[in-house]
Amino acid sequence: MLSEFDRIWRRSLSPIRKPLFLILVLSVLAYLADLRTRVLRSIAMPDQPLALMGALIGVVLAFRTNLAYARWWEARILWGQLVNASRTWLRQVRSFLGRADPHGVEDSQRELILLQIAFIRALRRELHGEKEWTEILPLLPSPELGKKLAGEPKASSFVLTLLSRRISENCAEKAISDFQFLALDQTLTRMTDVQGGCERLRNTPFPRQYDRFLEILTYTYSFLLPFGIADETGAWGVVISPFVALILLMLNQIGRNLENPFEDKLDSIPLTALSHDLERELLHAFENPDAARRTT
Numbered sequence: 335m336l337s338e339f340d341r342i343w344r345r346s347l348s349p350i351r352k353p354l355f356l357i358l359v360l361s362v363l364a365y366l367a368d369l370r371t372r373v374l375r376s377i378a379m380p381d382q383p384l385a386l387m388g389a390l391i392g393v394v395l396a397f398r399t400n401l402a403y404a405r406w407w408e409a410r411i412l413w414g415q416l417v418n419a420s421r422t423w424l425r426q427v428r429s430f431l432g433r434a435d436p437h438g439v440e441d442s443q444r445e446l447i448l449l450q451i452a453f454i455r456a457l458r459r460e461l462h463g464e465k466e467w468t469e470i471l472p473l474l475p476s477p478e479l480g481k482k483l484a485g486e487p488k489a490s491s492f493v494l495t496l497l498s499r500r501i502s503e504n505c506a507e508k509a510i511s512d513f514q515f516l517a518l519d520q521t522l523t524r525m526t527d528v529q530g531g532c533e534r535l536r537n538t539p540f541p542r543q544y545d546r547f548l549e550i551l552t553y554t555y556s557f558l559l560p561f562g563i564a565d566e567t568g569a570w571g572v573v574i575s576p577f578v579a580l581i582l583l584m585l586n587q588i589g590r591n592l593e594n595p596f597e598d599k600l601d602s603i604p605l606t607a608l609s610h611d612l613e614r615e616l617l618h619a620f621e622n623p624d625a626a627r628r629t630t
Contacts (some may be wrong), residue, residue: 350583361575364564395585402592409595419524429515448473456489461596540593
Protein backbone atom coordinates (compact mmCIF):
# COMPACT_ATOMS: atom_id res chain seq x y z
CA MET A 335 0.00 0.00 0.00
CA LEU A 336 2.82 2.39 0.87
CA SER A 337 4.53 1.64 -2.42
CA GLU A 338 1.34 2.36 -4.36
CA PHE A 339 0.82 5.62 -2.45
CA ASP A 340 4.40 6.58 -3.21
CA ARG A 341 3.86 5.98 -6.94
CA ILE A 342 0.67 8.04 -6.97
CA TRP A 343 2.40 10.86 -5.06
CA ARG A 344 5.32 10.84 -7.47
CA ARG A 345 2.95 10.93 -10.45
CA SER A 346 1.15 13.98 -9.06
CA LEU A 347 4.32 15.76 -7.95
CA SER A 348 6.53 15.01 -10.94
CA PRO A 349 4.93 17.50 -13.41
CA ILE A 350 5.18 20.40 -10.94
CA ARG A 351 8.70 19.88 -9.57
CA LYS A 352 10.32 22.40 -11.91
CA PRO A 353 7.71 25.14 -11.30
CA LEU A 354 8.03 24.58 -7.55
CA PHE A 355 11.79 24.90 -7.74
CA LEU A 356 11.43 28.11 -9.76
CA ILE A 357 8.99 29.50 -7.19
CA LEU A 358 11.48 28.64 -4.44
CA VAL A 359 14.20 30.53 -6.31
CA LEU A 360 11.87 33.50 -6.81
CA SER A 361 11.03 33.46 -3.10
CA VAL A 362 14.71 33.61 -2.18
CA LEU A 363 15.33 36.42 -4.68
CA ALA A 364 12.32 38.34 -3.41
CA TYR A 365 13.53 38.00 0.18
CA LEU A 366 17.07 39.12 -0.69
CA ALA A 367 15.78 42.04 -2.77
CA ASP A 368 13.52 43.20 0.04
CA LEU A 369 16.25 42.69 2.62
CA ARG A 370 18.85 44.75 0.77
CA THR A 371 16.96 47.34 -1.24
CA ARG A 372 13.48 47.49 0.35
CA VAL A 373 12.23 48.20 -3.16
CA LEU A 374 9.42 45.66 -2.83
CA ARG A 375 7.81 47.71 -0.09
CA SER A 376 6.92 50.41 -2.61
CA ILE A 377 5.54 48.10 -5.30
CA ALA A 378 4.09 45.23 -3.27
CA MET A 379 0.43 44.40 -3.85
CA PRO A 380 -1.88 45.13 -0.90
CA ASP A 381 -2.74 42.13 1.25
CA GLN A 382 -6.48 42.01 0.61
CA PRO A 383 -6.40 41.80 -3.22
CA LEU A 384 -3.68 39.16 -3.06
CA ALA A 385 -5.63 37.11 -0.52
CA LEU A 386 -8.82 37.50 -2.56
CA MET A 387 -7.09 36.28 -5.71
CA GLY A 388 -5.72 33.26 -3.88
CA ALA A 389 -9.11 32.43 -2.41
CA LEU A 390 -10.83 32.69 -5.80
CA ILE A 391 -8.23 30.49 -7.47
CA GLY A 392 -8.56 27.96 -4.65
CA VAL A 393 -12.35 27.83 -5.03
CA VAL A 394 -12.12 27.39 -8.80
CA LEU A 395 -9.47 24.68 -8.42
CA ALA A 396 -11.59 22.85 -5.85
CA PHE A 397 -14.61 23.08 -8.15
CA ARG A 398 -12.59 21.70 -11.06
CA THR A 399 -11.21 18.87 -8.90
CA ASN A 400 -14.74 17.98 -7.78
CA LEU A 401 -15.88 17.84 -11.41
CA ALA A 402 -12.96 15.59 -12.31
CA TYR A 403 -13.68 13.33 -9.35
CA ALA A 404 -17.35 13.19 -10.38
CA ARG A 405 -16.24 11.86 -13.78
CA TRP A 406 -14.00 9.30 -12.08
CA TRP A 407 -16.77 8.20 -9.73
CA GLU A 408 -19.32 7.95 -12.54
CA ALA A 409 -16.90 5.69 -14.41
CA ARG A 410 -16.59 3.48 -11.34
CA ILE A 411 -20.38 3.31 -10.98
CA LEU A 412 -20.75 2.32 -14.62
CA TRP A 413 -18.26 -0.50 -14.27
CA GLY A 414 -20.03 -1.63 -11.11
CA GLN A 415 -23.25 -1.79 -13.12
CA LEU A 416 -21.47 -3.99 -15.65
CA VAL A 417 -20.38 -6.31 -12.83
CA ASN A 418 -23.97 -6.59 -11.62
CA ALA A 419 -25.30 -7.14 -15.14
CA SER A 420 -22.68 -9.85 -15.74
CA ARG A 421 -23.66 -11.65 -12.56
CA THR A 422 -27.31 -11.41 -13.58
CA TRP A 423 -26.42 -12.79 -17.01
CA LEU A 424 -24.58 -15.72 -15.44
CA ARG A 425 -27.47 -16.49 -13.13
CA GLN A 426 -30.03 -16.29 -15.93
CA VAL A 427 -28.00 -18.44 -18.31
CA ARG A 428 -27.49 -21.14 -15.70
CA SER A 429 -31.14 -21.03 -14.64
CA PHE A 430 -32.76 -20.90 -18.07
CA LEU A 431 -30.51 -23.36 -19.90
CA GLY A 432 -29.10 -26.80 -19.15
CA ARG A 433 -31.41 -27.83 -16.32
CA ALA A 434 -30.67 -31.50 -16.98
CA ASP A 435 -27.14 -31.07 -15.64
CA PRO A 436 -27.23 -28.51 -12.81
CA HIS A 437 -23.62 -29.22 -11.80
CA GLY A 438 -22.09 -28.54 -15.19
CA VAL A 439 -22.41 -26.18 -18.10
CA GLU A 440 -23.84 -27.32 -21.38
CA ASP A 441 -22.53 -26.07 -24.70
CA SER A 442 -25.21 -23.38 -25.00
CA GLN A 443 -24.40 -22.06 -21.55
CA ARG A 444 -20.68 -22.24 -22.16
CA GLU A 445 -20.97 -20.21 -25.35
CA LEU A 446 -23.05 -17.46 -23.73
CA ILE A 447 -20.73 -17.18 -20.72
CA LEU A 448 -17.58 -17.09 -22.84
CA LEU A 449 -19.12 -14.42 -25.06
CA GLN A 450 -19.89 -12.38 -21.95
CA ILE A 451 -16.22 -12.59 -20.96
CA ALA A 452 -15.30 -11.60 -24.51
CA PHE A 453 -17.50 -8.51 -24.17
CA ILE A 454 -15.80 -7.53 -20.91
CA ARG A 455 -12.36 -7.86 -22.46
CA ALA A 456 -13.36 -6.00 -25.62
CA LEU A 457 -14.89 -3.09 -23.70
CA ARG A 458 -11.86 -2.84 -21.42
CA ARG A 459 -9.46 -2.71 -24.35
CA GLU A 460 -11.56 -0.13 -26.19
CA LEU A 461 -11.67 2.12 -23.12
CA HIS A 462 -7.88 1.82 -22.87
CA GLY A 463 -7.60 2.83 -26.53
CA GLU A 464 -6.29 -0.58 -27.62
CA LYS A 465 -7.18 -2.32 -30.88
CA GLU A 466 -5.67 -5.75 -30.27
CA TRP A 467 -8.23 -8.56 -30.01
CA THR A 468 -5.92 -11.58 -29.60
CA GLU A 469 -7.21 -12.49 -26.14
CA ILE A 470 -10.81 -12.35 -27.41
CA LEU A 471 -10.45 -14.75 -30.34
CA PRO A 472 -10.30 -17.98 -28.24
CA LEU A 473 -13.63 -17.05 -26.65
CA LEU A 474 -15.56 -16.82 -29.93
CA PRO A 475 -17.63 -19.83 -31.07
CA SER A 476 -15.80 -20.23 -34.40
CA PRO A 477 -12.67 -19.04 -36.26
CA GLU A 478 -14.90 -17.44 -38.91
CA LEU A 479 -16.24 -15.03 -36.31
CA GLY A 480 -12.66 -14.15 -35.42
CA LYS A 481 -12.05 -13.11 -39.02
CA LYS A 482 -15.18 -10.97 -38.97
CA LEU A 483 -14.08 -9.39 -35.71
CA ALA A 484 -10.87 -8.18 -37.35
CA GLY A 485 -12.90 -5.97 -39.69
CA GLU A 486 -15.25 -4.59 -37.04
CA PRO A 487 -14.73 -1.00 -35.83
CA LYS A 488 -16.04 -1.84 -32.34
CA ALA A 489 -15.44 -5.30 -30.93
CA SER A 490 -17.72 -4.86 -27.90
CA SER A 491 -20.73 -4.08 -30.12
CA PHE A 492 -19.85 -7.06 -32.29
CA VAL A 493 -19.90 -9.39 -29.27
CA LEU A 494 -23.17 -7.93 -27.99
CA THR A 495 -24.71 -8.62 -31.39
CA LEU A 496 -23.50 -12.22 -31.18
CA LEU A 497 -25.09 -12.57 -27.75
CA SER A 498 -28.38 -11.12 -28.95
CA ARG A 499 -28.40 -13.37 -32.00
CA ARG A 500 -27.65 -16.45 -29.92
CA ILE A 501 -30.49 -15.94 -27.43
CA SER A 502 -32.83 -15.27 -30.36
CA GLU A 503 -31.83 -18.63 -31.81
CA ASN A 504 -32.38 -20.29 -28.44
CA CYS A 505 -35.84 -18.78 -28.27
CA ALA A 506 -36.66 -19.91 -31.82
CA GLU A 507 -35.47 -23.42 -30.93
CA LYS A 508 -37.70 -23.37 -27.82
CA ALA A 509 -34.64 -23.80 -25.61
CA ILE A 510 -35.89 -20.78 -23.65
CA SER A 511 -39.36 -19.29 -23.31
CA ASP A 512 -40.42 -15.88 -24.58
CA PHE A 513 -40.35 -14.54 -21.03
CA GLN A 514 -36.81 -15.84 -20.51
CA PHE A 515 -35.74 -14.32 -23.81
CA LEU A 516 -37.08 -10.92 -22.70
CA ALA A 517 -35.23 -11.21 -19.38
CA LEU A 518 -31.95 -12.00 -21.14
CA ASP A 519 -32.52 -9.21 -23.64
CA GLN A 520 -33.09 -6.72 -20.81
CA THR A 521 -29.76 -7.73 -19.32
CA LEU A 522 -28.10 -7.14 -22.69
CA THR A 523 -29.75 -3.71 -22.78
CA ARG A 524 -28.23 -2.90 -19.38
CA MET A 525 -24.81 -3.88 -20.69
CA THR A 526 -25.37 -1.71 -23.77
CA ASP A 527 -26.24 1.23 -21.50
CA VAL A 528 -22.99 0.71 -19.59
CA GLN A 529 -21.05 0.54 -22.85
CA GLY A 530 -22.59 3.82 -24.03
CA GLY A 531 -21.99 5.56 -20.71
CA CYS A 532 -18.32 4.53 -20.64
CA GLU A 533 -17.81 5.65 -24.23
CA ARG A 534 -19.47 8.99 -23.47
CA LEU A 535 -16.99 9.64 -20.65
CA ARG A 536 -14.01 8.53 -22.71
CA ASN A 537 -14.96 10.47 -25.85
CA THR A 538 -15.99 13.68 -24.05
CA PRO A 539 -12.77 15.10 -22.59
CA PHE A 540 -12.61 17.90 -20.07
CA PRO A 541 -12.78 21.28 -21.92
CA ARG A 542 -9.20 22.19 -22.81
CA GLN A 543 -9.90 25.94 -22.74
CA TYR A 544 -11.02 25.77 -19.11
CA ASP A 545 -8.09 23.56 -18.16
CA ARG A 546 -5.53 25.76 -19.91
CA PHE A 547 -6.91 29.02 -18.51
CA LEU A 548 -6.90 27.64 -14.97
CA GLU A 549 -3.35 26.39 -15.37
CA ILE A 550 -2.10 29.79 -16.58
CA LEU A 551 -3.95 31.56 -13.76
CA THR A 552 -2.50 29.22 -11.13
CA TYR A 553 1.08 29.55 -12.36
CA THR A 554 0.82 33.33 -12.68
CA TYR A 555 -0.43 33.71 -9.13
CA SER A 556 2.22 31.31 -7.80
CA PHE A 557 5.02 33.25 -9.52
CA LEU A 558 3.76 36.63 -8.28
CA LEU A 559 3.09 35.52 -4.71
CA PRO A 560 6.74 35.66 -3.47
CA PHE A 561 7.04 39.32 -4.46
CA GLY A 562 3.66 40.18 -2.96
CA ILE A 563 4.40 38.89 0.53
CA ALA A 564 8.18 39.31 0.84
CA ASP A 565 7.96 42.67 2.61
CA GLU A 566 5.72 41.29 5.39
CA THR A 567 6.81 37.68 5.75
CA GLY A 568 10.55 38.20 5.47
CA ALA A 569 12.49 34.94 5.55
CA TRP A 570 9.25 33.00 6.14
CA GLY A 571 8.23 33.91 2.60
CA VAL A 572 10.83 31.43 1.33
CA VAL A 573 8.71 28.69 2.96
CA ILE A 574 5.20 30.13 2.65
CA SER A 575 5.25 30.90 -1.08
CA PRO A 576 6.37 27.42 -2.23
CA PHE A 577 3.95 25.79 0.22
CA VAL A 578 0.96 27.77 -1.08
CA ALA A 579 2.08 27.09 -4.64
CA LEU A 580 2.37 23.38 -3.83
CA ILE A 581 -1.24 23.26 -2.66
CA LEU A 582 -2.58 25.11 -5.71
CA LEU A 583 -0.47 23.23 -8.26
CA MET A 584 -1.25 19.87 -6.64
CA LEU A 585 -4.98 20.57 -6.75
CA ASN A 586 -4.65 21.43 -10.42
CA GLN A 587 -2.61 18.28 -11.13
CA ILE A 588 -4.96 16.01 -9.19
CA GLY A 589 -7.86 17.32 -11.26
CA ARG A 590 -5.94 16.61 -14.46
CA ASN A 591 -5.10 13.09 -13.30
CA LEU A 592 -8.73 12.25 -12.49
CA GLU A 593 -10.46 13.79 -15.48
CA ASN A 594 -9.74 10.78 -17.76
CA PRO A 595 -10.86 7.82 -15.63
CA PHE A 596 -10.30 5.14 -18.29
CA GLU A 597 -6.64 5.82 -19.03
CA ASP A 598 -4.41 2.93 -18.03
CA LYS A 599 -2.69 4.88 -15.24
CA LEU A 600 -2.40 4.69 -11.46
CA ASP A 601 -5.10 7.30 -10.86
CA SER A 602 -7.56 5.74 -13.31
CA ILE A 603 -10.19 3.10 -12.70
CA PRO A 604 -8.30 -0.22 -12.39
CA LEU A 605 -10.19 -1.81 -15.25
CA THR A 606 -7.68 -4.60 -15.79
CA ALA A 607 -7.84 -5.81 -12.19
CA LEU A 608 -11.61 -5.40 -11.98
CA SER A 609 -12.25 -7.22 -15.25
CA HIS A 610 -9.92 -10.08 -14.28
CA ASP A 611 -11.78 -10.49 -10.99
CA LEU A 612 -15.08 -10.57 -12.86
CA GLU A 613 -13.75 -13.09 -15.37
CA ARG A 614 -12.64 -15.40 -12.58
CA GLU A 615 -16.10 -15.19 -11.06
CA LEU A 616 -17.75 -16.09 -14.36
CA LEU A 617 -15.31 -18.92 -15.01
CA HIS A 618 -16.28 -20.56 -11.73
CA ALA A 619 -19.45 -21.61 -13.55
CA PHE A 620 -17.36 -24.17 -15.42
CA GLU A 621 -16.44 -27.55 -14.03
CA ASN A 622 -12.95 -26.92 -15.43
CA PRO A 623 -12.18 -23.17 -15.30
CA ASP A 624 -8.73 -23.77 -16.79
CA ALA A 625 -10.40 -24.70 -20.07
CA ALA A 626 -11.38 -21.08 -20.58
CA ARG A 627 -8.75 -19.32 -18.47
CA ARG A 628 -7.60 -15.81 -19.23
CA THR A 629 -5.29 -15.46 -22.25
CA THR A 630 -3.05 -12.43 -21.90
